[in-house]
Amino acid sequence: MIYSCVNLHFTDFCNFNCSHCFVKKENNELSFEQLKIVVDKISNYYRENNIDGRINLAGGEPLLSRNIGNIIDYIYRKNIKVSIITNGYYLDESFIKSYGDKIDMIGISVDSLSFEGNMKIGRSYKANTLTREKIIYISSLIKGAGIRLKINTCLSKINCNEDFNLFINEIKPDRFKIFQMCCDETNSNSVSNEEVDVFLKRINYKYVYESSKDMEKSYVIIDSLGNVSTNNFHNSNISIFDYSLQEAIDILEINYMDYLKRYI
Ligand code: SF4
Known part of the structure; x- marks a missing residue:
């Protein structure tokens, strides 16, 4: 099965505290060096499967990370589409001017x-x-x-x-x-x-x-520790640093039809 969007919840940090938030606020965040390894693995997966894929940067609040600009640049240079899910609090004209074209x-x-x-x-x-x-x-x-x-x-x-x-x-x-x-x-x-x-x-x-x-087992998530999971967020010990993304996805029981409904 081919998955064309990976949700990269690379930081736990957030300025909000929503009652429905599923992110464990354990103050973990992937470093830029780790993020490059993760993006390389996603890039390999997309290339091997001939996918025009996307990486969705999420958190926590991704705009709180000092690496946000570097990681957008890095993903862009890999020719992978970038999207961001943000609570909007820190989004401003200067951010859009700096990174909007990517x-x-x-x-x-x-x-x-x-x-x-x-x-x-x-x-x-x-x-x-x-x-x-x-x-x-x-x-x-x-x-x-x-x-x-x-x-x-x-x-x-x-x-x-x-x-x-x-x-x-x-x-x-x-x-x-x-x-x-x-x-x-x-x-x-x-x-x-x-x-x-x-x-x-x-x-x-x-x-x-x-x-x-609908949300059950229909996302591909990499969390702030580098663990790959589906909706049982944070309950995975399948580390992207130990497996290729293809191997990690094969281990997870993702509902491919529900996944497709989301992205097509
Ligand atoms: S990560 Fe999203 S859902 Fe969680 S507290 Fe922050 S804004 Fe709310």
């Missing part, structure tokens, strides 16, 4: 449009949240630089009654992805399938939806 897509996670909602979710840093105006501004920077814009929204009891229509129609992302909050069932903020349905029926913009079930 980035294929930027995804911003937007779970609430209100200060109160973001505070409840934990999307805040020193009591500052990402305002709707800031998201609209950085979205315009991204699109103005010719970079594809993606918005990721994770649905929970806290935000499932919010109306995203005006906002989403204003920024017009290339992709609007809505996830069902994925965490342990005892979490009181988890949304039911019925609550998700009500939210989705209200949306008047093209979206892609992933339930927590």
Whole structure:
């Protein structure tokens, strides 16, 4: 089976503290030397399988890493597409000016449009949240630089009654992805399938939806220790430093059809 996007969660560090976050905040981060080895292995995998692939830089918050520019440059020089998933807090004009021409897509996670909602979710840093105006501004920077814009929204009891229509129609992302909050069932903020349905029926913009079930075993993830996993994030001891990516993928039981649905 051929996988064309690898999610590189290379840093645990994040300025936010979302209640649904699945990253173990153990303060691990791959060094630039380690990242080069990882990218080389992904590059070999894409080349051997004749894939025009992508590396999705994620975290934690990738823009907090002092290596973010170096790693974008390195991936770009390998002729591999680069995308980034960010909480948007540190995204600014200077970053877009420096690296925008090397980035294929930027995804911003937007779970609430209100200060109160973001505070409840934990999307805040020193009591500052990402305002709707800031998201609209950085979205315009991204699109103005010719970079594809993606918005990721994770649905929970806290935000499932919010109306995203005006906002989403204003920024017009290339992709609007809505996830069902994925965490342990005892979490009181988890949304039911019925609550998700009500939210989705209200949306008047093209979206892609992933339930927590769809997400099971359908991602290829390399974490901040270099372990390769699927959605059982951090529960893997298959180190990319011990295996080729092909070998690691062969060991994992990834649901290839679900994977394909995501990227085609
Ligand atoms: S912004 Fe992302 S990485 Fe940071 S705490 Fe929230 S979900 Fe986790």
